[in-house]
Amino acid sequence: MQDVKYNDYLKEVTEILPSGSFLTVKSGNKVNTMTIGWGTIGFIWGKPIFMVAVRDSRYTFNLIEESDQFTVSIPFDGAMKEELNFCGTRSGRDYDKFKECNLTAVPGIKVDTPVIGGCKLHYECLIRFKQAIDPNNLAPFFDEKWYPEKDYHTLYFGEIVASYIDEQV
Numbered sequence: 001m002q003d004v005k006y007n008d009y010l011k012e013v014t015e016i017l018p019s020g021s022f023l024t025v026k027s028g029n030k031v032n033t034m035t036i037g038w039g040t041i042g043f044i045w046g047k048p049i050f051m052v053a054v055r056d057s058r059y060t061f062n063l064i065e066e067s068d069q070f071t072v073s074i075p076f077d078g079a080m081k082e083e084l085n086f087c088g089t090r091s092g093r094d095y096d097k098f099k100e101c102n103l104t105a106v107p108g109i110k111v112d113t114p115v116i117g118g119c120k121l122h123y124e125c126l127i128r129f130k131q132a133i134d135p136n137n138l139a140p141f142f143d144e145k146w147y148p149e150k151d152y153h154t155l156y157f158g159e160i161v162a163s164y165i166d167e168q169v
């Protein structure tokens with residue numbers, strides 16, 4: 001693994017993220033990963049921050065609520081499409097996604113949550129702030145478009161404490 005600055009790959013992240021990356025969470029001995037398409041990297045509170053958005057209905061939501069950290073693993077060059085599809089359509093409540101997709105949980109360097117082997121770029125984050133979306137503060141057309149079932153996201157702002165690329169990938 002080779003350390004990179006949190007903002008070295010902003011262009012790649014913003015281009016790749018919408019088609020899918022892995023958000024991995026751990027609570028006790030339970031580990032789960034799900035596909036995310038939304039997120040931002042920026043600078044707040046004097047720190048580099050990765051913000052991810054998790055709907056209340058996700059198993060990931062249950063685990064991240066019991067945790068203070070998460071990791072994001074980003075596959076490059078259209079890699080891991082099948083795995084992203086599985087992890088973005090099945091729930092960890094019903095499947096062990098690591099087993100089903102043959103995913104490798106690579107231990108985190110600074111956090112106790114693994115990253116996903118086979119991905120080029122990894123971020124390890126400690127949650128410093130979270131906020132459930134309040135529909136009263138949301139543009140009505142976003143509310144109608146994205147939340148017809150009122151399954152709102154909670155936004156998790158994680159301080160990026162490690163970012164690195166896997167030169168083997």
Ligand SMILES: Cc1cc2nc3c(=O)[nH]c(=O)nc-3n(C[C@H](O)[C@H](O)[C@H](O)COP(=O)(O)O)c2cc1C
Pocket residue numbers: 018019020032033034035036037038039053054055057058059060061084085087088089090091092093
């Ligand atoms: C390309 C793609 C992007 C997605 N982005 C998000 C996201 O940003 N936030 C979210 O809550 N769900 C997102 N999902 C849906 C979850 O990945 C999906 O509901 C998953 O099955 C939840 O798994 P879990 O129940 O194990 O947490 C996305 C799905 C796909 C296919």
